[in-house]
Amino acid sequence: MKKIYLDYNASTPLAPEVVEVMQPLLNDYYGNPSALHWAGKPVKAVLHKARKQVAELLNCSFGEIIFTSGGSEANNLALKGSYIKNLHKGNHIITTKIEHPAIINPCKFLEKIGAVVTYVGVDQYGRVSPEEIEKAITKDTILITIMHSNNETGTLQPIQEIGSIANRHGITFHTDASQSIGKVPVNVNELKVDMLTIAGHKLYAPKGIGALFVRKGVELEPLIHGAGHEHGLRAGTENTLLAVGLGAACEIARTQLDNNKQKDLTNYFWKQLKDELGDQVVLNGHPQERLPNTLNVSFVRKIGQELLDTIPQLAASTGSACHAGSIELSPVLKEMKVPEEVGMGAIRFSLGRYTTKDEIDSVLKAFKEILKP
Structure with missing residues (x-):
C-alpha cells in the first residue's frame, strides 16, 4: 500500500495556491509594513488584503482580525487577555472538560493566579448542554469559552445557543474554531461569539500563523507588549509571509465550503467499516x-495504536495529535463515558481536500486483512 494521509485534523499540507501566493514574498516585499516609504507601503497593502480575506470568511470587519503565531497563542490571548482586562468585573470562567489543551492549560494557569474555572461535562456524544452552561453562570462570570x-471526535457544539445565553447575561463568549474553519460554515454573527480562534495549519496554510477574531468593543x-501592532493587541x-498564506487559504475555504466530497467519503468509509465488522466497530461522537x-x-x-503500527503506510491518529504515542484512554472519550474496552481501540481518521476514494478503499482492505478471524 502506498503512503496514505488521513490525519488532516492534526495538520494539513500547504495548498498549491497558498504556496503560489507566498512565493513572491520570499524575494520581494521585505519592507516593514509600518514604514511609510516605497518598501513598506506594498507590504502593508498585502497584509491588509490578507486580513480582509480572513475577515470575509468569518463575516466580520477586517479591523476585528488579530494575526497571531497560531491557534494556541490566539486562545491564550483570548483567555488571559480577557481575564486580566476584566478582573474588576469578576474572576469566573466557564469551559468544558473536553477542550483542547490550548484552552485547558491556560485555564489551569489562570486558576493559579485567582481565577475560578467551572469545567462542564458532556453527554455520550461529546456535546455540552446549553442549559448546563447557563446553570454554571454566577455574578462573577466574565468569560465562557x-x-x-x-x-478528536469532530462533534459540533451548540455554539449559537450558548452565544445567545452569553449575550443575554452580558458575558464575553469565545470559541476555538481551529478544527471547523474551512470544513463547515463559520459566521461569527450567526454564532453570536465575541472572539474566535483560527489555526492556519488546519486550513492548508503554513504552521506558525493563526488569527483571533475580537469583536469591536x-x-x-495584550500578551506581548511593545509597539501598537495588530490594533495594539x-x-x-507582522509576519507578512505567513499572514498572506493564511489569507489565501481563507479565500479558498470561502469558495469551497459547499463541497460535499469529504462528507460523502467519510460516510462511505464508515458504512463500509460497519457493514464488514458489525459490532466490532463503534462510532465515537455525534452521528x-x-x-x-x-x-x-x-x-x-x-x-x-497497535492496529496503526501494523499499517505503517497509514498516517492516522489514536486521538488528538497532542496525545500521540499514548495508549491511555483519551480524556475526551473518558468524559463521554466510553467503556475502556471500546475506547482503547479508538482511531481518528480525518480526511482532507486531497483524499481519494481509492485511498479509502486501500485502508478498508488493510483493516479487513488485520482484523479477519
Missing part, C-alpha cells in the same frame, strides 16, 4: 452533528 468542534490585555512586526471529514471509531477490544 467552548470549542466549536472537537478535534471587547477589551483584552499583539506587539511585534450527525460532527465535522464532515472526521471519523473517530473504536475497534472493540483492540488497541488503536
Whole structure:
C-alpha cells in the first residue's frame, strides 16, 4: 500500500495556491509594513488584503482580525487577555472538560493566579448542554469559552445557543474554531461569539500563523507588549509571509465550503467499516452533528495504536495529535463515558481536500486483512 494521509485534523499540507501566493514574498516585499516609504507601503497593502480575506470568511470587519503565531497563542490571548482586562468585573470562567489543551492549560494557569474555572461535562456524544452552561453562570462570570468542534471526535457544539445565553447575561463568549474553519460554515454573527480562534495549519496554510477574531468593543490585555501592532493587541512586526498564506487559504475555504466530497467519503468509509465488522466497530461522537471529514471509531477490544503500527503506510491518529504515542484512554472519550474496552481501540481518521476514494478503499482492505478471524 502506498503512503496514505488521513490525519488532516492534526495538520494539513500547504495548498498549491497558498504556496503560489507566498512565493513572491520570499524575494520581494521585505519592507516593514509600518514604514511609510516605497518598501513598506506594498507590504502593508498585502497584509491588509490578507486580513480582509480572513475577515470575509468569518463575516466580520477586517479591523476585528488579530494575526497571531497560531491557534494556541490566539486562545491564550483570548483567555488571559480577557481575564486580566476584566478582573474588576469578576474572576469566573466557564469551559468544558473536553477542550483542547490550548484552552485547558491556560485555564489551569489562570486558576493559579485567582481565577475560578467551572469545567462542564458532556453527554455520550461529546456535546455540552446549553442549559448546563447557563446553570454554571454566577455574578462573577466574565468569560465562557467552548470549542466549536472537537478535534478528536469532530462533534459540533451548540455554539449559537450558548452565544445567545452569553449575550443575554452580558458575558464575553469565545470559541476555538481551529478544527471547523474551512470544513463547515463559520459566521461569527450567526454564532453570536465575541472572539474566535483560527489555526492556519488546519486550513492548508503554513504552521506558525493563526488569527483571533475580537469583536469591536471587547477589551483584552495584550500578551506581548511593545509597539501598537495588530490594533495594539499583539506587539511585534507582522509576519507578512505567513499572514498572506493564511489569507489565501481563507479565500479558498470561502469558495469551497459547499463541497460535499469529504462528507460523502467519510460516510462511505464508515458504512463500509460497519457493514464488514458489525459490532466490532463503534462510532465515537455525534452521528450527525460532527465535522464532515472526521471519523473517530473504536475497534472493540483492540488497541488503536497497535492496529496503526501494523499499517505503517497509514498516517492516522489514536486521538488528538497532542496525545500521540499514548495508549491511555483519551480524556475526551473518558468524559463521554466510553467503556475502556471500546475506547482503547479508538482511531481518528480525518480526511482532507486531497483524499481519494481509492485511498479509502486501500485502508478498508488493510483493516479487513488485520482484523479477519
